[in-house]
Amino acid sequence: MAVAIDLKRIQRGLELGSGATSDFDLNPNAERFASSQLKVAGVLVPFIERDSGLNLILTKRASHLKHHPGQIALPGGRMDAGDVDVTATALREAHEEIGLLPENVEVIGSLPAHETVSRYAMTPIIGRVKGDFAAICEPGEVAEVFEVPAHFVLDPDNFRVESRLWRGAIRSYYTVPYGPYYIWGATARVLKGLAERVSKCRS
Known part of the structure; x- marks a missing residue:
């Protein structure tokens, strides 16, 4: 039976202290980068309240992209010089990628920066989408926008570990x-970290 997830419970989970996550959590022997080599990025973790309950908005990246084509991702990207902070980065990117106006997002917290194998320090910004929202995909970046029930993606029991050969080594x-959507990598690791926090709280 699915456990109800609401924004208050997510907020309480964000208040719990825990360390940062990384793509290296399951691969401790892989070569890592100095913090000075990491590029700053921000991603939005946008939750929206629907009649059926709380959902998470995710994107499927365009198949022609050079990096991570066709993968499931949170809206976001690299910090630009004009961004005042990483929250501004996440909101700007969400506007560009899926047409979500910054003023229609209530920021409720953040997670520690996540280190990726692509040399980013990626900060997840947790937000509530206010009112109704119909996505407008940027075709140069996004092939599809879809929603996943929060009770599914924030249940630690729904996560599993897989492995594949990457750059001559087995990486986990x-x-x-979720259905036809294969959510993995940095996106799954960030969501698992949030799920672990939320699971420690009760509505």
């Missing part, structure tokens, strides 16, 4: 598949 990673 988290996945949380």
Whole structure:
């Protein structure tokens, strides 16, 4: 039976202290980068209240992209010079990628920066989408926008570990598949970290 997830419970989970996550959590022997080599990025973790309950908005990246084509991702990207902080980065990118106006997002917290294998320090910004929202995909970046029930993606029991050969070595990673959508890698690791926090709280 699914456990109810609401924004108050997510907020309480964000208040719990825990360390940062990384793509190296399951691969401790892989070569890592100095913090000075990491590029700053922000992603939005946007929750929206629907009649059926709380959902998480995710994107499927365009198939022609050079990096991570066709993968499931949170809206976001690299910090630009004009961004005042990483929250501004996440909100700007969400506007560009899926047409979500910054003023229609209530920021409720953040997670520690997540280190990726692509040399980013990626800060997840947790937000509530206010009112109704219909996505407008940026075709140069996004192939599809879809929603996943929060009770599914924030249940630690729905995550599993898989492995594959990458750059001559076996690398392990988290996945949380939902229907036709294969959610894995950094996106799954960030969501697992949030799920672990939320699971420690009760509505």
